[in-house]
Amino acid sequence: MNKTYCPSLTEYKRRLSREVKIGDLPMGGLNPIRVQSMTTVDTMDTLGSVEQTLRMVEAGCEYVRITAPSVKEAQNLLEIKKELRKRGCNVPLIADIHFTPNAAELAARIVEKVRVNPGNYADKKKFDLIEYTDASYAAEVERIRERFRPLVQICKQYGTAMRIGTNHGSLSDRILSRYGDTPLGMVESALEFLRLCEEENYYDVVLSMKASNTQVMVQAYRLLVQKLDEEGLQPYPLHLGVTEAGEAEDGRIKSAVGIGTLLEDGLGDTVRVSLTEAPEAEAPVAKALIDRYTHRAEEAKPIVAVSSEPLADSSSSDEANSQQLPATSYTIPIDPFQYHRRQTREVGNLGSQNVPRVVVDFSRLPSVEYADLRAAGHLYSAFLDKFQMSDLGADYLYSGQRPVPFMLPNGLKEIVDYAAWLDAGRRHEHYPLLTPQEYAAATVRHQALNFVRCELATLTPDVLNQLRQDHTAVLILRTDNAHAMPEIRRAFFELLNKEVNNPVIIQRQFPQLTAEQTQLYAATDVGGLLLDGLGDGVLLSTELLPERPKTEWLQTLDQLNQLSFGILQAARTRMSKTxxxxxxxxxxxxxxxxxxxxxxxxxxxxxxxxxxxxxxxxxxxxxxxxxxxxxxxxxxxxxxxxxxxxxxxxxxxxxxxxxxxxxxxxxxxxxxxxxxxxxxxxxx
Incomplete structure (x- = not known):
């Protein structure tokens, strides 16, 4: 199976797509990743649409999309465009079309780009399961092609670009009947339209595969790239977005999980973050996601390469196992187009069928009191002298070198550094965290659960062999590489290829970042791994200056705890809230x-x-x-x-x-x- 969907899984390289001209602002090719959003004002409100567009441009939008549900709205796009140009705003406009080919054909003569949804442009959506023969299916496709052809010819004549934007939720009955509610169905829905564009020698096309489910969204984009290459089609630019992401923190986390995962692998030429907020709030979030990759290539440390094809049985050779790491991995050990959780043994309540666990890092607090556990989702009542766990109650507390001086509430377990565990008398209710060196040399360990903090470079054959035989060990994987998610993913590949099935907690640390940067970066790095079924827990850490008051530390820890649960929910791996x-x-x-x-x-x-x-x-x-x-x-x-x-x-x-x-x-x-x-x- 061809698993290639991006230029590299270990080196940051942007996919080189075809350049598409959209007004005076081209997309794709060597151009920067563009930012766009969509107006919310009634399209018939000309001045309202203009004023909102100007606010969006001021906020960072490089393209502005406006809905045209019927011919009258499509016609009014001309008035909106005239007023914008009169005010000195030359932002390219995009007409958003659903159900109305005649509106699309009119809009294509006015604006710089039209967006059509194959599922409802000329197809049917009645949630009916229809049995098609090959002949009847082909006839229906031909009917749709003939309905779509005039728009292609108009766009070609007027130099208008087009986005063929498949939405997971609006696949036609015909596509659903043949392909099911799948990423493959989404891809095929777009390719039917795209093949006609190429037949007409029309190439100013952008593609998107949007879904509210981040797993489906990421799989569909990857599969689209693979199918374009497989069929010898042009490498069209990609518009990235998670539909119906929501609002506030949840909407930003969900957007970062989906969009960020693809950006990490160099996919994407334009981004729209869909928030249930004013559209001018979307552009800064999209820009924050994009800006992370401006200097990624020069900042990243080299990562051992991955091959998409199996090599000649190097995994079992004594020579390969005697080296620190092979020069090239054997093959990609996951299916990037379908979710499968990595199979692991169960250690305590980690791994196997357990939901991914949340670890909160209290190790930098100078002391811990009962009330402080509120930051970990465990709420203490002095009046009742007992704890109550919220829906966002962490599973583990990492206290580092200073064990908590009181009994923790039920549902919260404690991890301490190995030396502190030994000093505390190897207490049964504490679980030790060991470095690879401590793990290799330790003669005394916890009888049930031991944590080993590793990086890709420390996963030596000796450590891997030791882990493979240890039914009490849980890995905590971390990295300080700027290209963080791919390096941790590469470490997972090593575990999979060497058949090491210990559970793994993903640790990411974000020193001296803003709250929004931490939110977006953590959602990208951890969420991208979870979407591939990699990871049995999450540990987010940060650094504040030592002189910061304890209340500020606790507020930050509370935010990181909530962020951890939000990422797990956005990746559809642990549902903890509505x-x-x-x-x-x-x-x-x-x-x-x-x-x-x-x-x-x-x-x-x-x-x-x-x-x-x-x-x-x-x-x-x-x-x-x-x-x-x-x-x-x-x-x-x-x-x-x-x-x-x-x-x-x-x-x-x-x-x-x-x-x-x-x-x-x-x-x-x-x-x-x-x-x-x-x-x-x-x-x-």
Missing amino acids: EYISCPSCGRTLFDLQETTAMIRKRTDHLKGVKIGIMGCIVNGPGEMADADYGYVGVGKGKIALYRGQEVIKKSVPEERAVDELIELMREDGRWIEPVLVEEPVGV
């Missing part, structure tokens, strides 16, 4: 998305693991919610449709009653839990 799949709003939106999302969150954020889709219109309705459990979709002014999965249950519910009826639907399904009012714990 997930909101909310669209970023646009001119089609039929209610205030930010206000409505906040209202629904306030009523439902105690429903651990429930996924609720909040969509502003039917375009971003049942399909775009994809794997949501329940949906809240605008269908008219003041009217809401409620969904169970992708099935509409209640139509045209008045907006003022819609949240109550959504809760009633959950109650009917036995999934509603009344919120519990908990006394606010206080410190000692």
